[in-house]
Amino acid sequence: MNTRKIIIISVTILIAALFLPVIIFSWVFSELPVSHQVQDWSNFGSYIGGVYSALFGFFSTxxxxxxxxxxxxxNKEQIEQIKKQHFSSLINIYAENLNSKLDKKTYSYFHPESGCHVNNNESTFLVYILKKYNNNYDIEIxxxxxxxxxxxxxxxPNVLRIGINTISELEIKYSSEIGNLIQILNLIxxxxxxxxxxxxxxxxxAVTHRDRMxxxxxxxxxxxxxxxxSIAFNEGLLIAAEGVKRSTGCIND
Known part of the structure; x- marks a missing residue:
């Protein structure tokens, strides 16, 4: 229930409570003539005073x-907003560190065609692993x-299974970079x-690159x-790199 509805209901109850005692009194004694006795008016005043004193106490509370x-x-909304801003700042910091590490990363991976490990920059690695993944996808079919x-x-074929098999086949590791990603996922x-x-x-x-992520x-x-x-729980966290053959297991734009 929003604040406006609460205020409207409260005002309605207040107005009803103010007029209800007089209405009830008038309805009960409507057939009696107006009294000229001081005692009767004193009793009426005591009744009204008691009722409205009780109402005043109730509405004050x-x-x-x-x-x-x-x-x-x-306060809860303010705390949530402050927490969100704090998390947002931390994600920017962790993502910046992650991007910096990945920018400098030399990818060492197993090259099945040559039967040995090779070292390459990111652009060469991304082209190769995409080709390898799509080839594995076609072989699966x-x-x-x-x-x-x-x-x-x-x-x-399932994207997750083919992708993980490709990662395992190439023996690629993210030992020094994975900590930043885990911190980001934990924040989310x-x-x-x-x-x-x-x-x-x-x-x-928005601050990372899907082809590498x-x-x-x-x-x-x-x-x-x-x-x-975290990946299973948060829909849309796993976004396929451009050019990846897919059908299930991730979301692409």
């Missing part, structure tokens, strides 16, 4: 309670058709407010239990 209610609500020749339905998960969590998630996506997210999903829970 009610006003204090409503004031406390609005104060608590306002061909294997399914070979193993199920009578199945005429279109088969869509720690927010109890759904809208705040979505805002923090959108902010994280997709593979790091898959690595985190495969190796860090808390990250796996």
């Amino acid at each position: 009610a006003i204090v309670c409503l004031t406390l209610l609005f104060t608590i609500k306002y 061909l294997n399914h058709k070979s193993n199920n020749p009578e199945d005429k339905r279109q088969y869509h 998960d720690s927010s109890e407010n759904l809208s705040t969590r979505k805002e923090l998630l959108s902010q994280f996506q 997709f593979w790091m997210m898959l690595y985190a999903y495969a190796n860090i239990p808390s990250a796996r829970e």
Whole structure:
């Protein structure tokens, strides 16, 4: 119930309470003539005074309670806003550190074609792993058709499974960078407010690059239990890199 409705209901109750004693008194004694006895008017005054004194006490208490209610609500909103701003600042700091590490990262990974590990910059690595993933995706489809020749339905391999298998095949690691990502995911998960969590998630996506984050997210999903829970819980956290063949397991724009 919003504040406006509470105020309207409170004013309505107040007006009704002010007039109700007089209405009840008039209805009960409406058939009697107007008294000229001092005692009768004294009794009437005592009745009115007692009723309105009780009402005054009731509404004084009610006003204090409503004031406390609005104060608590306002303070809670302020605390939530301060917390959101704090989390937002921390995400910017962690994301900046993460981007800085990834910008400088030399990717060491296994090269199946040559049978040895190679070292490359990010752009070369991203091109290679995308090609490797899509190749594994196509192989999965061909294997399914070979193993199920009578199945005429279109088969869509799972993005998570193919992606994690590709990461494992290349033996890629994010040992020095994964800490920053876990801190960001923990911040997003720690927010109890759904809208705040979505805002923090959108902010994280805005200050990072999906082509590099997709593979790091898959690595985190495969190796860090808390990250796996976070990715599964927060819809849209895993966004496919551009050019990735997909059908299930992630969201793309």
